[in-house]
Amino acid sequence: MRVAQLLLSSLLCVALFGQAKLESDELQSNVGQASPIPQDGDASREASVEAQKLEYIVGLYEKEASDPVPKGREIKMVSSTGQEFSCVLPTGEAEEEEAEEDLKTMVKRKLLTAFKDQCLVSKNSGYWSYEVCLYKGVTQFHGEQSEDQRVSFSLGNYRKDLDDYPQLDEEDAERPSESAESRKIREALAVETPESVIYAQRYAGGTSGRRTLVQFVCVQQRSRFDGAPGTVIEVKEPREFHYTITVASPHACVSEYSSKSKVPVPKLLTPLKQQCIYMNQGWWNYEFCYNEHVRQFHMETVNTAVSDKETKTKKTTSQTVTTVDFFLGRKTSNSTIRIHKGETPSTSYASQEYYDGTTCDLTNLPRKVEVRYVCDADTTKSRIMSIQETSTCEYILVIATPLICVNETFQPVQPKLLQISCHPSMGSLEKGDKGADDDDDQD
Template sequence: MDKFTVVSVLCSALIANAQQDVKGFDDTVLFDIFWPGNNVDEELGKNEEIIVTSAHQEKYRCILPSIQEKESQADEKYDGPTALDLISPLFTQSTCSYRFETYWTYEVCHGRFIRQYHEDREGKKVKLQEYKLGQWEEKTYDRILEKVKAEEQDKSHQIPLKKIDNINLPYLEVSMENGTLCDLNYNKPRSTKVLYVCYVHGKNEVYSLKETSTCQYEIIILSPFLCSHPKYKPKETGENKINCMPLEGAPDKPYSLMKMKIDSLKLRRNSDFDRIKVEIIDIKDSIKPPAKKPNLDPSPVKSFLTGKNCLNGGTGWWKYEFCYGKSVEQYHVDKDFKKTAIKLGRFNKETHLDWIKTHPQKRPKPKGERKQLSHFYSDGDVCDKTGKPRQTEVKLKCLENTSPSAVSLYLLEPRYCEYILGVESPLICDILAAADENGLVEDNMVDILDGGETVSETTVNIRL
């Protein structure tokens, strides 16, 4: 349509202008086109302008806003504390910020350490699984302060930006090194980059946490302390007006634009009318016998038990794939769709039965008392640290009172290359009763589940 043709031409012109100074181009700057007719401020005539022509040969003179002038006016002289000095109360007051996820809890103690942990409570016993994602060194503050001062004195230095919710925000980076050693990263210590950004209503909370590469993390903290520094305030993202005036007898607005608005108004009215008609219900028609219960499709249960449908999870750098009765895999897919995968274990029935004999506490509880099953997956890829194949205990846990399609996967590593994969899903609930004394579901029980005799309606409706 003509409106989009005009927008394309104007955007091309703006980009062409921005390419003369690439640093001045920012895709978060917003533009809007106005059609004021011939009533326009003469001062705008001093700005750059272009001529555009619609598909109906309607010509318009469009005046482009001056973005660079707005940016230059935003520069302020500042002689106050450095950005690091402004957030230093977080370090001196031993403040900690937390992020709670399905399984892991992340603790960011500013100026001390970053910790990832999970606690399992069994009566009075507490089992703690934790990793240090980075620690603060004694000389860290002085080193960063010296760097920040040098950067703030350098007028040509550009403060780095991070796009958050489509807004470029300046940030102060603090590196935390020397975390727990990572066997997946050639036994190097874990490390984290903590990015502090200005947010007036923030309470120094964790906005986001992600694993940017193997055992390397990035955490964004929303802090009001930085907002008193003018260079760390968010850039204004108000709309910039592009005024387009008609030439050579063209209408105030292009014909196709007006037609599009009229068609849109008609569609809206028709939609409202249709909605009103749907809401008019005849009482006689509303009294009907209850419909028969539809036949439920139990195939997802059988597909899961036969290993055809695998469960995938993980929110960090590494993702996990669990194929029931087949394998456990840890993998990462990069931007070029290249997949790096590590087999954490393969299922072998005889090996599992031997493991159950050796570890009788892993046998399932009597039917009716069961909440989970444990399966043993062995013969994974060889571990560089131990020289032995990786192995995984898979804990299948019934997840109740939640969406039938909910699946939670988490991975623990209590010892080098010996893992525990937790799989929590409503899909597991009806499988518990079908498992034998070794925690296995035999083929005949799979057929019973597939027939829908013992499977609840909620479980059968699962979509993987």
């Protein structure tokens, strides 16, 4: 019972190009590098080819179909050896997807799998080094890494009940059953930049009450980690006995989790709430506060002379003041976020109109601004990329952000995998076997 490579490749060509029979020289010109891929057992061979963003797998079976015939168009094919096959061409219609795992559960499960029994060590933090044994504890030490040759302090033990998912929560989650002690730790170790953190852990009960926030941020270049699942990129002590350790990992990228591709852009932008982004461009400064306003202003340093009556001398004090201030637009009921699909994901963007800005002296109309959100997967923070006055007192502000990159609009198109199932027609198998026996006799 044999299925020759030529037979397999001929069927592949027939499936893709609609020909009934091909010679070996035609096969090379039409298929190129298509070749059989062995499967378990001797009963099937597969080959794949990519055409028009569709990837086909042709399965050849030496027995008649016993399973239900897949949906599609059935056609007859004849191999170069004369064997007849009945093949089903897939329709390409998407089948119903299985229920997806809860996104937070998926994130934690994948990170737990990647970092299981892993301890990350940071040795570039001055006098102290830090050892983060994820899901266990955090240690600060000086000297050799072995415990009997170093001075060390515990920075806390892992608290499962204090996990957060800043990018995945639309609002701060209500926790009515949380104890006062847990709430106090959570507030003391707040995530400062929720837009760049997909998952945060808290460690408490360390030496003299030390506590640590370990936050995971996305870095997609796996080559940076020398085979490790991640690395410590920053250690801070914002106040005494309170630490923030940032771990970069490709497993902390929301694009790793397919569920996010269906999440609407407005929800993906939720981490921008209650914060403002600034940019200086020449004489002007710009302020963007998501779902609130866009402001243009100028600031100057003013020196003021103050007389000291006791010493009878004058002192000069300096302060920065805003001298010119315009609102380019405010959020209104019409500020709906809309998706604009370009020819490619990189030319697509989401837009939002802000109206009712400061009245323009030249047009006597309120200023207005279109805010465009574009995907920037190479950064961990959202930023103002550009501002342009397209016509008098009308503006376009571009926000580059990693938050929306996971949405399907901004994802590269992936080839669809379609299977062409081929089974011998009734009586064809016996005919093929007889031909093969005759060949053996001639040899």
